[in-house]
Amino acid sequence: MTQSPPDHPRLLVSLCTYNERENLPGMIREIHAVMPFAHVVVVDDNSPDGTGQLADEIAAGDARVRVLHRAGKQGLGTAILAGFRYAIEHDYELLINMDADFSHHPRHLPAMLECLSRVDVSIGSRYVAGGGVVGWNWWRHFMSRGINWYARLLLRLRTRDNSGSYRCYRVAKLRELDLTRFRAKGYAFQEEVLYRCRRIGCRFEETPIVFEDRRFGTSKINKREVYSALWVIFLLAIDSLRGVPVTLANDTKV
């Protein structure tokens, strides 16, 4: 893999994909237009539309791109965790995760990265000044606001956008976490990682982003994902109330 120039951090961008064939090439192109030094890892769950093979073809022509193939759809949370592990094992300094459907636009990358000069986790946020959402109906707004209100209350998070996956993490902090302990397999992963990061003393800052509805393809969120997310957040809140410690990678508890 090509090395980052010395004046840039060792930065990995993870793109989790399930049927994102139409979006993926443009996403990688636009990420590199903004940050040519970034390495990209695509985590594909054997997408029936051939996203994984397409990612292999892109990687064959671009040493900055890598692909992780998983056997089948295992959930967004576990896919992001695979990106965390890749960043740790390959000694990256910073990891940015983003959706591969253009809802998370690469134009926000410089601001996301700049934020890491002050904190440990930069949260791409729709719910701070300058952020927003384009193209949702009232039901999507209601669901997103509702889950954020619920997670803030139950997990005592102070940040306003806890359900989005556009984030930049300091890899040294991810290294501290025991990644085998995560409860969430799906969308509640976003709230759970903030909960665990808060418990190990991470500093957060929200970077405004404008979330746009996906360019191509269909959403993978369904009712089951929503109920499962509510349940996992509830279980984490019970852990917290019972004083269950968070276990770190070195087996200490906080």
Ligand SMILES: Nc1nc2c(ncn2[C@@H]2O[C@H](COP(=O)(O)OP(=O)(O)OP(=O)(O)O)[C@@H](O)[C@H]2O)c(=O)[nH]1
């Ligand atoms: N590898 C992998 N990627 C997934 C899985 N589920 C979702 N993704 C990807 O995760 C990203 C977010 O999924 P979306 O279905 O767009 O969910 P969303 O952005 O929260 O919802 P929409 O706004 O409705 O699109 C996309 O890049 C998906 O392709 C999964 O089980 N495995």
Ligand SMILES: [Mg+2]
């Ligand atoms: Mg999406």
